[in-house]
Amino acid sequence: MNSQAWIDKAEQCVMKTYGRYPIVAERGQGCRLWDVDGKSYLDFLAGVAVNNLGHCHPKVVAALQDQAARLLHCSNYYHIPQQIELADWLCNHSFADRVFFCNSGAEANEAAMKLARKHSRETFGENRFEIITALASFHGRTIGTISATGQDKVRIGFDPIVPGFRYVPFGNIDALREAVTPQTCAIMLEPVQGEGGVNVPPPGYLKAVNDLCNEFDLLLIFDEVQVGCGRTGTLWAYEQEGIVPDIMTLAKALAGGPPIGAMLTTVSLAERLGPGTHGSTFGGNPLVSAAALAAIRTIAEDVTLKNCQAMGTYLAQRLERLREKYAFIKEVRGQGLILGMELTIEGGALVVAAMERGLLINCTVGNVLRFVPPLIVNRDEIDEAVTILDSVLANVDQGKQAG
Numbered sequence: 349m350n351s352q353a354w355i356d357k358a359e360q361c362v363m364k365t366y367g368r369y370p371i372v373a374e375r376g377q378g379c380r381l382w383d384v385d386g387k388s389y390l391d392f393l394a395g396v397a398v399n400n401l402g403h404c405h406p407k408v409v410a411a412l413q414d415q416a417a418r419l420l421h422c423s424n425y426y427h428i429p430q431q432i433e434l435a436d437w438l439c440n441h442s443f444a445d446r447v448f449f450c451n452s453g454a455e456a457n458e459a460a461m462k463l464a465r466k467h468s469r470e471t472f473g474e475n476r477f478e479i480i481t482a483l484a485s486f487h488g489r490t491i492g493t494i495s496a497t498g499q500d501k502v503r504i505g506f507d508p509i510v511p512g513f514r515y516v517p518f519g520n521i522d523a524l525r526e527a528v529t530p531q532t533c534a535i536m537l538e539p540v541q542g543e544g545g546v547n548v549p550p551p552g553y554l555k556a557v558n559d560l561c562n563e564f565d566l567l568l569i570f571d572e573v574q575v576g577c578g579r580t581g582t583l584w585a586y587e588q589e590g591i592v593p594d595i596m597t598l599a600k601a602l603a604g605g606p607p608i609g610a611m612l613t614t615v616s617l618a619e620r621l622g623p624g625t626h627g628s629t630f631g632g633n634p635l636v637s638a639a640a641l642a643a644i645r646t647i648a649e650d651v652t653l654k655n656c657q658a659m660g661t662y663l664a665q666r667l668e669r670l671r672e673k674y675a676f677i678k679e680v681r682g683q684g685l686i687l688g689m690e691l692t693i694e695g696g697a698l699v700v701a702a703m704e705r706g707l708l709i710n711c712t713v714g715n716v717l718r719f720v721p722p723l724i725v726n727r728d729e730i731d732e733a734v735t736i737l738d739s740v741l742a743n744v745d746q747g748k749q750a751g
């Protein structure tokens with residue numbers, strides 16, 4: 349079946365919760381994706397920061413094939429060696445002592461918010477349940493996580509939301525301090541905001557947030573669903589600031605493609621969620637845990653992280669040169685290999701034009717082009733992507749350039 353036939357079929361059976369591009373994906377290798385018509389794309393979206401090792405990394409594929417032939421799934425009523433190995437690895441390579449596994453970023457954040465509330469209730473009494481999050485944040489699509497997300501647009505039509513959230517401007521420590529009340533139990537932030545437009549906080553902000561949490565006995569939750577797993581050039585984004593959160597949530601790239609979520613925390617906090625308080629049928633099952641162990645070990649290798657740092661710097665420089673060339677590019681920003689290009693014009697049409705020329709990127713908040721290529725990307729692939737992007741930007745109607 350060709351692309352059009354698949355798209356016509358999808359019309360008849362798949363819910364339209366996504367505004368999809370007319371690409372029907374067939375296979376991937378490294379930084380490239382092929383559609384069913386044989387057209388190839390340079391993939392600088394990487395499944396929205398999931399394919400950090402590129403498509404079908406041989407170590408992840410081998411781990412999946414090996415595990416698939418032995419045991420796909422068994423319930424969390426039993427101990428699962430692959431899950432134990434994965435948890436052990438994560439604890440040995442992070443601040444955490446304990447891990448809870450689930451299947452997505454939203455679920456990991458749900459677990460984090462439940463833990464924060466339960467800890468606070470048991471320590472300080474029942475009126476201390478509020479979680480402060482940032483404006484322009486994104487924490488997921490469940491009722492709980494749209495309530496946590498600091499963007500009105502994700503909540504439209506789904507009222508009433510879960511009570512107990514306050515939102516503050518990201519990067520403003522005074523606003524955060526003002527928002528703390530006797531009801532506050534935790535602060536939940538993305539160390540770098542992804543969906544909200546690739547926003548990097550000012551230097552020292554996250555450290556000041558950590559200090560504030562210590563001052564008021566608040567839990568610090570870092571949502572590293574998008575920027576964990578090597579994306580910023582260190583294994584975890586919090587390492588860049590020399591601070592540690594109380595809780596960290598992961599998902600996306602952790603298993604190299606298969607769905608996974610994880611909440612990492614300390615031993616004393618972990619005790620708050622005893623048997624029967626939380627769970628997930630699929631969470632940390634043998635298949636996904638085997639994949640995750642292979643994926644995260646490979647991501648953590650020096651060669652992967654160093655490549656992310658070097659290629660992040662190189663891509664940022666190349667994008668910066670485009671900013672000097674085109675007046676409608678306002679700013680290039682980011683950390684490691686999560687980069688945003690803020691425009692003074694709408695970015696949606698540019699994403700489509702890039703796609704037609706064989707480059708996959710996306711656009712957040714209407715005017716920020718987002719680049720999250722695999723961490724294994726090389727200079728030639730970056731040069732190719734920038735050449736395509738340059739040709740797309742050169743075609744922007746000068747009359748539409750604002751500001």
Ligand SMILES: Cc1ncc(COP(=O)(O)O)c(C=O)c1O
Pocket residue numbers: 396451452453454455457486487488489538542543571572573574575599600
């Ligand atoms: C920072 C952050 N948190 C949570 C989520 C939600 O993850 P999921 O779509 O796996 O539920 C996302 C998804 O983009 C995200 O970027």
